Amino acid sequence: MSKLKAGIIGAGQIAETVHIANYQKYPEEVEVTAIVDTIPEKARAIAEKYNIPYYFSSAKKMFEALDLDIASICTPNKFHYENVMLALKNNCNVFCEKPPGIKAKEALEMLNLSKEKNKVLAYNFHHRHSTDVEYMKKSMDSGQLGDIYYGRIKALRRRGIPGWGVFTNKELQGGGPLIDLGVHMLDAALYLAGFPKIKSVSAFSYTKIGNVKNKGTLGEWNPEKFQVEDFLTGYIKFENGSVWNLETSFALNIKEKNTIMNVELFGTEGGMNLADMEIYTEANGELTDIKKAALAAEDKQEKSVRDFINVCKGDKNALITNAEEGYEIQRLVEALYTSAETGKEIEL
Ligand SMILES: NC(=O)c1ccc[n+]([C@@H]2O[C@H](COP(=O)([O-])OP(=O)(O)OC[C@H]3O[C@@H](n4cnc5c(N)ncnc54)[C@H](O)[C@@H]3O)[C@@H](O)[C@H]2O)c1
Structure with a gap:
């Protein structure tokens, strides 16, 4: 070729x-x-x-x-x-x-x-290209967690507002942490759970810090140009009865100073924590925790690009976030923003 x-x-x-x-x-x-x-x-x-x-x-x-x-x-x-x-x-x-x-x-x-x-x-959406996500996907697909009925999705920065680029410009970016950071973890969680059908969402967003303060862990920004939410939380309800809580921020007064990017999913047989790479389950009649050993650091972005090249060359098994999945994610993001703006639950 x-x-x-x-x-x-x-x-x-x-x-x-x-x-x-x-x-x-x-x-x-x-x-x-x-x-x-x-x-x-x-x-x-x-x-x-x-x-x-x-x-x-x-x-x-x-x-x-x-x-x-x-x-x-x-x-x-x-x-x-x-x-x-x-x-x-x-x-x-x-x-x-x-x-x-x-x-x-x-x-x-x-x-x-x-x-x-x-x-x-x-x-x-390069986060889904990690070995950790692949491991959890296999665990979930083999039924290790049972039926998922609750999830916690986090993409949180305590004080991490990019002062460069256009990340705080609503017209050019469409929003703040939800469309920039939260969207990564939503993709990872939906991929892990097999893109269950979404029924409705309710969300609440705040701009309390980014428009007032001017420096944080990523350097300085201009509060006068801060036009997006700095925190958004919401609930996503699925047709299968499962509900997920989402929290995403550029700025929120939490304990942790480093960015938290995590997906926790809880099912009838076990629960999982992606950031800690742990599964909470039972074995031999006792509560048992399984922890995947950490491997050498990996470059998720390189894997994401490599997979795209492979798909272009005809490999149907290479992993991409395809156009259908992209549409589902964008529908979800839009519904969350609409709910936060209108104060109403939005049916999808
Ligand atoms: N996957 C990730 O982890 C990740 C990380 C950072 C950014 N991004 C995404 O990448 C995109 C770009 O972000 P960035 O940080 O590189 O921004 P950036 O501001 O560094 O670069 C954007 C560039 O696009 C140019 N540009 C603007 N309008 C254009 C147009 N119509 N045609 C051609 N060029 C145009 C700008 O002049 C600028 O040089 C955003 O969508 C952002 O969400 C993804």
Whole structure:
């Protein structure tokens, strides 16, 4: 098979550290052919640094000039939709950064076009690419936890507001910790549980710290430009009767100073804690805890990119967050925000 030619749209930090860095680890299989940024100097600088043959100031110009096999979408969230659609129209397999977009309608249109074009559309939810998630998935699929009826999903920072990029800009990102951090753990939890059908959600969001204070564990930010929630909590009810509690924050006065990213799922036979890699169950008639030994550090982002390449090459077993799953996640995020804004429970 000839090399896959990749075009990268958005020349920011995730493009450089995840997409370009990892595609270039497989030079026999992928060539990073072009880079686009609406700020042409950024595109040129990245092109020069990574020996990328072409750079452009718009994705349209790139697709007019080149025939590509892969497009990586690495722009702020607001521009995912238009670039995914353009890339699919130009017959590319697409690897889009999380979240899929800002609205569920966008994720549905992207899903439909990917089907119509028979192209891969994958979203980079890299947390599900860990050995830990794989281990828990096997445990759950073999019935070790029984029927799941409660979950706790956490993506919490005590005081971790990014001052760089556009993470606090509501128009460009669509929201704060829910759409940026919480969404990762929602993907991991839904994947583990086999994407059960969601019935309704209720959520509550607050902006109490980010618009007042100005520094934290990730450095300083401008409180006057803080336009998103800094904490959101909610309940997700499933048609199978299960209910999950979600807590996600950029800033919340909790004990822990490091980011907490965790999924806990509780079933009739056992419970699991992803961050601690433990299963709480019974054996030989006694309460028993199982702990998976920690292995060497692994690069989930590299595995995520590698799996996307494999799917593009026809491997149906490689793991991606596909367009259907992306749509479900975006529907959930939108419903949580709508519930928080309206104070109402939202049926899905
Ligand atoms: N998977 C992860 O863990 C992870 C981590 C960080 C960011 N992200 C996601 O990656 C995306 C980008 O984040 P980032 O941190 O790299 O942001 P960034 O601000 O560093 O880079 C975004 C770049 O896109 C460019 N851009 C804006 N509009 C454009 C357009 N229409 N066409 C082409 N280029 C455009 C900007 O000029 C900028 O250079 C976001 O969707 C974010 O959610 C994912």
